[in-house]
Amino acid sequence: MKKVFALVDCNNFYASCERLFRPELNGKPVIVLSNNDGCVVARSNEAKALGIPMGEPLFKVKDLVARHKVHVFSSNYALYGDLSHRVMDVLRQMEPDVEVYSIDEAFISLPVTKEWDRVKYAAELRERIRRQVGIPVSIGIATTKTLAKIANRVAKKEAQFNGVFDLAGNSQIDQVLGKIEVNDVWGIGRRSTEKLNRRCIYTALDLKRADETWIRKTLTVVGARTVMELNGISCISLENAPPCPKSIITSRSFGHPVTELDNLKGAVIAYVSIAGEKLRKQSVVADTLNLFITTGPFDEQASYSNNQTITLHQPTSSTPELITAALQCLKSLYRPGYRYRKAGVMLAGIVKQGYRQQDLFSFFLPAEKEDKQLMTALDRINGKWGRNTIQYGMTTAENKPWSMQQTRKSPAYTTNWQELPVARAAGLS
Amino acid sequence: MKTDSSINAIFEIEQKTKVVCPLFTCGVSAGFPSPAEDHIDQKLDLNELLIQHPVATFFVRVAGESMKDVGINHGDILVVDRSLEAVSGKIVIAIVNGELTVKRFIQDSASCQLVAANPDYPPVEITEDTDFSVWGVVTSVIHQF
Numbered sequence: 001m002k003k004v005f006a007l008v009d010c011n012n013f014y015a016s017c018e019r020l021f022r023p024e025l026n027g028k029p030v031i032v033l034s035n036n037d038g039c040v041v042a043r044s045n046e047a048k049a050l051g052i053p054m055g056e057p058l059f060k061v062k063d064l065v066a067r068h069k070v071h072v073f074s075s076n077y078a079l080y081g082d083l084s085h086r087v088m089d090v091l092r093q094m095e096p097d098v099e100v101y102s103i104d105e106a107f108i109s110l111p112v113t114k115e116w117d118r119v120k121y122a123a124e125l126r127e128r129i130r131r132q133v134g135i136p137v138s139i140g141i142a143t144t145k146t147l148a149k150i151a152n153r154v155a156k157k158e159a160q161f162n163g164v165f166d167l168a169g170n171s172q173i174d175q176v177l178g179k180i181e182v183n184d185v186w187g188i189g190r191r192s193t194e195k196l197n198r199r200c201i202y203t204a205l206d207l208k209r210a211d212e213t214w215i216r217k218t219l220t221v222v223g224a225r226t227v228m229e230l231n232g233i234s235c236i237s238l239e240n241a242p243p244c245p246k247s248i249i250t251s252r253s254f255g256h257p258v259t260e261l262d263n264l265k266g267a268v269i270a271y272v273s274i275a276g277e278k279l280r281k282q283s284v285v286a287d288t289l290n291l292f293i294t295t296g297p298f299d300e301q302a303s304y305s306n307n308q309t310i311t312l313h314q315p316t317s318s319t320p321e322l323i324t325a326a327l328q329c330l331k332s333l334y335r336p337g338y339r340y341r342k343a344g345v346m347l348a349g350i351v352k353q354g355y356r357q358q359d360l361f362s363f364f365l366p367a368e369k370e371d372k373q374l375m376t377a378l379d380r381i382n383g384k385w386g387r388n389t390i391q392y393g394m395t396t397a398e399n400k401p402w403s404m405q406q407t408r409k410s411p412a413y414t415t416n417w418q419e420l421p422v423a424r425a426a427g428l429s
Numbered sequence: 430m431k432t433d434s435s436i437n438a439i440f441e442i443e444q445k446t447k448v449v450c451p452l453f454t455c456g457v458s459a460g461f462p463s464p465a466e467d468h469i470d471q472k473l474d475l476n477e478l479l480i481q482h483p484v485a486t487f488f489v490r491v492a493g494e495s496m497k498d499v500g501i502n503h504g505d506i507l508v509v510d511r512s513l514e515a516v517s518g519k520i521v522i523a524i525v526n527g528e529l530t531v532k533r534f535i536q537d538s539a540s541c542q543l544v545a546a547n548p549d550y551p552p553v554e555i556t557e558d559t560d561f562s563v564w565g566v567v568t569s570v571i572h573q574f
Contacts, residue, residue, distance in 0.1 A: 023564070024527030089484040132485035132512045134564075414487060423522050423529040425493035425501060427550050 003234060004110045004141060004168050006122060007148040008129075010087060011136040011156060011163075013104035014042035017083050018073050020134045021413045021421040029070040033058055036253050037074050037407060074406035082414040086133045094125060099238045107145055109238055115169050122164045142167040145236045146229035149186040150176065150204060177205035177230065187226050192219055204230060245282065250275040251292070251344020258340045264293065264330060271345050272326045276319035279347060280379055285315035287349035289322060291329035296341040304338045315351060318371050319378070322347070479569050485512035487565065489522055489529070496520070496531055498546040505572045507531065509565035522564040525553070529564060 010016060014032040019025045029046035033039065040056050050068050052061050058072070065072060084103045091098045091106055099107040110118055122139040129137050140152025147167050154176060155165035167173055183193040185204050195218055201207050208230040216224045225235045250271040258264055268291065279286060292307035308329040316322065326345055411419035480486045491505045499520065501507070507522070515521045517536040522529055523543060532543035532553075541555040555561050 021529070023524040023529065026527070086484045093484070132482070134511060417488075420488050420490040420506065421529060422492045423489045423507065423531045425491050425495040425497075425503070425531050425545075427495065 004113070004118065004143060005145050005148040005234075005238070006108050006110050006139050006141045007101075007145070007152045008087075008091060008106050008108065008125070008137050008139050009152050009156070010084075010104035011138055012042055012044050013084075013135070014073075014075065014080055015044040015047070016135050017076070017080050018071075018410055019044070020083070022410075025071055029068055030073070031065070031070055032073045032075055033408070035075060035406075036255060038253070041075065072408050074409040076410050076412065078412040078415045079410065083133060083135060087129055087135055087137070090129050090132055091125070094128070097238050107148065107238055110141060115166055118168070119164050119166050122166075123162065126163050136163070138163045138165075140165055140167070143232045144229040144234045145238075146186045146226055147173075147232065150180055150184075153180065153184065174205055174208075177208055178203050180204040182207050185226065185230070187222065192223065195219070245284070245350055247346050247348040247350065248275050248278050248286070249344060249346045250278070251342065251346075253296075253342045254340065257295075259336075259338065261330075261334050261336070264334060264340060264343065265327060267343050268326050268330050268345065269323055271343065272322045273319050275345050275347050276317060276322050276375075277379055277382070279317035279350070280375055283353045284350045285317045285353055286322075286347035287312050287315040287351075288347065289325045289329070290346040290348065291326050291333065291343070292346075293330070293333055293340050293343045295338050302338055304335055306333045306335075308333055311349075315349065317353070318375055320371070479508050480510075481568070482510055482512045485565075486510050489531075491531060491570075495545040495547045495550040496533075498548075499533075500572070501531065501546070501567075501570050502572060505570050507567045508569040508571065510568050511565040513566040513568070515563040515566055520567040522567060524560075524562045524564050526560050531567065534563065 015030040018030055018032065025044075027046065028044070029050055029052075030044040031040050031047045031052060032042040034041045038057060040052060040054060040058065040061065043052055043054065047070055050064055050070070052064055052070070058065075064070065080103060087104075088098060088100050088106055091108060095108045095111075097109050101107055110121065118141055122141060126137055126139055129135060138152055138155040140148045140150065140155050141164070142148040142151045151165045151167040154167075155161050155163055158165070167176065170176070180203060182188055182196050182202055182204060183190065185207060188196070188207070196202075196207065196210075199210075199214070201210055207227060210227060212224060212227060215227050219226075228235050252267075252271065254267065258267065272289075288309060288311055290307055290309040292305070294305035295303045310325045310329055312321065312325055322345075411421075413419060413421045476483075487509050489507045489509050491501055491503060491507060494503055497503075501520070509522050513519075515534050517534060519534050520531065521534045522531055523534070524530075525543070530543070532545060535542045535544050535552075542552045543555060543561075544552040
């Protein structure tokens with residue numbers, strides 16, 4: 001039986017999350033900013049209609065925001081993460097195979113083969129998510145994942161389809177592809193687009209009909225796979241077990257520039273703690289740590305960027321071990337007299353916990369077991385009471401100039417008892 | 430550190446922690462095994478009692494006294510299930526004029542009303558012109574003394 005894929009994608013996800021507990025914002029323009037309140041990362045339809053571009057720095061749209069009373073939010077990842085899990089759980093209740101592709105998208109394979117039933121089923125799925133979680137989604141259906149992405153785009157943009165669009169068995173498929181710009185095709189980046197445009201390939205339809213040998217030569221086997229997928233030949237299957245991540249990166253821009261080594265240490269320890277938690281959550285260990293610090297390229301006075309990699313004595317997910325390594329890097333990287341704006345830690349050489357090679361001398365080291373128990377307890381406490389309930393020494397300093405600026409963050413409605421949404425039990429106007 | 434962990438843990442919606450109370454407790458017996466020991470296999474989990482649909486369940490804090498006659502007081506926490514249908518007679522979280530409000534939903538063939546549980550607050554008629562929708566159905570109230 002031919003497989004049919006569906007891509008379920010939450011509409012303007014972060015903006016929709018902000019609206020769930022603030023219904024007065026329905027129909028009003030809403031935007032959400034990136035970390036440190038820098039750029040626009042989500043827009044409600046009303047904000048899109050005002051012409052606020054995606055990725056634009058806030059200061060560039062300040063006038064539009066003021067003039068049209070746009071509601072501006074800092075990113076609230078505790079809220080988005082919780083609602084994302086709920087959306088994915090609704091899908092899992094309906095479907096055995098769900099590939100969570102990002103915080104707001106998932107691929108599923110649809111069980112029904114008749115187009116009419118498929119659309120009806122998808123509409124039901126969409127209504128279930130809207131009702132149970134309160135988040136609007138769009139669903140694109142097609143015979144390949146690449147085409148499902150395109151179908152989803154159509155479902156989202158064209159109101160007459162009510163959020164569900166089926167490209168599988170659609171005789172108008174070439175007409176649809178002819179309206180999709182090639183840089184909007186899944187997997188086609190900016191540089192590929194330039195190469196394709198030079199050869200007069202502008203739309204998804206042009207790409208579908210492109211010469212395979214040329215594509216293979218220019219865009220490698222990955223590009224050739226995309227072309228096959230556009231032709232309805234499925235090459236990318238559903239990955240419902242997430243693969244081992246290649247690397248884990250935690251990096252942030254500081255709220256304010258940092259000059260002192262002690263403050264930098266605090267930031268590095270905090271980032272390593274988060275990265276360590278990520279490792280343990282996925283039951284993986286890393287054997288390489290890379291630390292970078294930078295003043296950013298635009299510092300008028302003096303710029304400095306550097307990074308260092310350390311290979312760990314043996315793969316680990318223990319925060320204290322990772323901190324020791326990171327601070328060792330920091331000590332050799334730090335130069336006084338600079339205004340540092342960003343630091344980050346990357347963990348690589350990641351393998352599943354059970355697969356790691358035992359070091360002959362550390363076999364059955366009792367300290368390791370204790371360390372594991374400590375880490376489990378730490379994650380449980382921080383998971384329950386909010387990250388930062390228990391922190392490593394340096395990070396608890398009162399003064400954290402490096403911590404993020406998030407001045408417009410909404411409450412953690414669903415993850416903190418002190419910040420629950422409020423319903424009024426009073427007279428109605 | 431926050432305190433009062435035992436109570437808060439019960440409310441954990443993700444059910445990642447469970448506060449369980451054994452149905453039987455068995456004292457230390459000298460010599461003979463307790464006849465109840467074989468029966469201590471059932472534990473009580475408050476999540477099981479209060480949350481039928483975890484993905485659709487949210488907690489909402491009450492502000493105001495308009496529902497006090499049904500035991501919903503200012504500051505209480507409501508367990509709200511969005512997957513349930515708001516049939517007449519249910520206590521609901523409704524959106525009225527863009528605001529979350531808790532009231533009893535009463536509907537018959539002729540009319541539709543939001544009714545308070547406090548004589549100081551008159552019922553509100555829902556007409557076609559009212560900006561109204563149901564956000565979720567209240568299934569329990571948590572009142573901490």
